[in-house]
Amino acid sequence: MSLRLPYKEQSISEVLLGCLGFALIIVTVIATEIVRDRQGKGIGEKFLSGSLIPGWIWESYTTIGIFTFGAACQQLTSNIAKYVIGRLRPHFFAVCAPQPRITPAPAYIQDYECTSGKSEAMLKDMRLSFPSAHSSFAMYCAIFFILYIQVKGKWRGSKLLRHGVQYAALMGAWYVGLSRVVEHMHHWSDVGVGFLIGAAYAALVFVFVLKPKKYGLPTAWDQPAPQSALPRPALAR
Template sequence: MSKYTKLARGICDLLLWLALTAASLLLSKLVKPFKRGFFCGDESLSYPLRPNTIGEALLIGIALLVPTSVIIVVELFKQLPANARDKQRDGCRIVHRLGQLYKQAGYYLFGLAMLTFTTVLSKLCLGRLRPHFFAVCQPMLPDGSSCQDAQNIGRYIDSYSCSNANVTDHDYAQMNLSFPSGHASLIIYAMLYLAIYLQAALSTRISKLLKHLLQFLFVMFGWYVSLTRITDYWHHWSDVLAGVLLGVLFAWLTSIYVADLFAFKRWQRAGYSANTLKKAQVSPKSSTKSQSQSQSTAAAMVAPALPAYTFGTLPYLAAHPAAQAQYAQTYHNYGYVP
């Protein structure tokens, strides 16, 4: 693929991401949510209005900056699969690193845009009332009565107006956008995708458990932010659960099918076990092949280029014995080959 073709593909991907992001913004600004009714006396809608522990601006900043910053650091400073000749010729291969950085950051942001569109569309279509609905709206019925009047207790109300003048327009706009939790879906997607990315791309010589500790901390931070949506009375527990499931789903789909972070698994089909370096059992019939065929097959086993995201795993070496002599030392340095 020529450099001009790669540039055209990169520009096309960028335009697609911008289009999807613009669609989410237009959807949230131009489309009014479904106006859902309520039962007077519903205790699940009677919680007080509290400020957000993690505000929207802070959430967006975390979802955009933290994963992309980690991707930048990993892609710019990780060890590349190149032999001594390539290193001498290309140096640090900065162009290759920048290209990988653009792709990996773009994959993450595209998944984030898909998740945002899905979350906004779900909120607008369902229009579920938040737990602090009564505190924000103080609904007034067309006949001038309210839910405090005895004749309205337990009555389903679908025609009402809000009489509370002490809340902001933003609170009014958000009072029926409870399902699913946008905070939960965005933060779980960001932190889980980051954990999956680290599993595929990061290794360390300091400690084998350092990567797993970072993954745990990222996921726990996402879980904490999700729980605050319940304790702040901005979402029902089912809203948060749905948001978490959406975040997990899109993180998995994006990492596996869009970014293809674990592409090295395609080499596991070469007849070698992924857990050991032993060759799989061969049937007696296959052992009757001629020695000339075996020699030609062995000669053809030339180690291809080491995939970019194989560090920390053994399937590549297991599937390509010819590559062991060339790359085993690299894996040994990272502590994965005894």
């Protein structure tokens, strides 16, 4: 019965999700590195092939490159699982219209033929339900963004503003996963595993590949202001 849901057009395509995810990270990284460089918290200028490169460009290039590497790894992991497992999507009957008609009696039927006349691409895609690559990429972007802002997006203003932005990114990924279930593209377990894959890759790539501790010790901007020493009382003569 879980395969008899109607077919719906997806509201968030792979291209749209990819553009939004990369745009979020690229804009955030570049803006953050420029601000840090102007505050004197950057790595300074670097020499590359005899040319002097501003530090914020080097840091942005490194961070975005590592983010892209992690995105490729998590996407490859999800796609390998899709083709190996081949779980049917919830709209399988609507897309395939299998013959002979499957009765409600519990049974495994492997010998059937799709008679819906749908394109070969749709018939292939209906077998790629587990895990949800949309959910995996969305959660990967959200967790990477949250960790990056937590480490490098520090300012003297309200901390709630930073945490509010982090929460918004997490809710954006959560919405992407929910939309995949509501639009009958995935089972809830497909989305759950996709979230786990994306979160795991984001944490691993950020901690062990990007290595945020290389940014150095906290500067005076992040450290609490030292308490002023009290004047010594004059010694009595």
